[in-house]
Amino acid sequence: MTETETQEKEAQIPTNLRLLLILEEVARRGVPVKPSDLIEALGLAKPTVHRLLQTAESEGFLQRDLDGRSYGPGRRLRLLSVNTMSAEHLRTARLAILRSVAEEVGETCNLAVPDREGMIYLDRVETKWPLRIQLPVGTQVPFHCTASGKMYLSTLRQKMLEGFLSAGNLKPRTERSLIEPKALQAEVRRISENGYSTDDEEFMTGMAALAVPVQDGQGRLVGTLSVHAPTQRHDVGSLMSFLGTLQKGAGALSALLTE
Structure with a gap:
């Protein structure tokens, strides 16, 4: 997918939905996910994905895996899952x-x-x-x-x-x-x-x-x-x-x- 195509696809996704889609994708996969995987799966631009991952990590919804590059559910996302259940x-x-x-x-x-x-x-x-x-x-x-x-x-x-x-x-x-x-x-x-x-x-x-x-x-x-x-x-x-x-x-x- 070219940069222009990525920008066009991202523009179709409401801003307030992008972080939710990332959290959903991480939870769905069930294994630590790299930013490149999210970029490919969701069609979001690289800067957008990295910015949202940093926000989710700082707020405790995601956390880094042992390799320092991948992300998995953080404490707040796990707590959200328990409360939902x-x-x-x-x-x-x-x-x-x-x-x-x-x-x-x-x-x-x-x-x-x-x-x-x-x-x-x-x-x-x-x-x-x-x-x-x-x-x-x-x-x-x-x-x-x-x-x-x-x-x-x-x-x-x-x-x-x-x-x-x-x-x-x-x-x-x-x-x-x-x-x-x-x-x-x-x-x-x-x-x-x-x-x-x-x-x-x-x-x-x-x-x-x-x-x-x-x-x-x-x-x-x-x-x-x-x-x-x-x-x-x-x-x-x-x-x-x-x-x-x-x-x-x-x-x-x-x-x-x-x-």
Whole structure:
């Protein structure tokens, strides 16, 4: 496309829509995006794209990737996504699904979404048992030692996973936490192959958990559906009997995103 053609195409896009289109494209791709990719996809001029990227970065809607050139969702864009998913009608439908899963499983079910530093509980339905593990909505838990977090790690590109593993944030939460990068990478590889993740007292002594992915229409992980229970009632082996129930619930949650 010539410079004149680019200018003509850009002139057809309202000024107040250009930044929204950039944010939409970054979110749609699901991987860090270079300015050249946005120029080609949107037909905006190079100076316009760079100026809008700088604005979005300074305001926290986008952030630079590890390579220093690409851009991905920033904290404010991720928060916008969470708030959108928490809209009243969507939350009502989500809670109905979680309630159905929790009743069938008989234990607490959680919907968690990834944030910059860990997984955040977006919704949950508590077990009716008096002995329960309290992790309220809004709680942030680590990636490396939780079923939900490891499920998320299993979806990362190899370069991003290696960056996470080498960052030195693998702090033990229990004596069973995987904090050796090679061991965690092998675990993440198994999770990717199996399509589910477990937590065998790695995050909290006396707690077991099982998680499956909730995906968007393009098959990308947007969250996880998980169940956790005290080991007095369930170990990882017995939780596995609920895998089909969780997968069915995750499929229903995924369908909400495409309606």
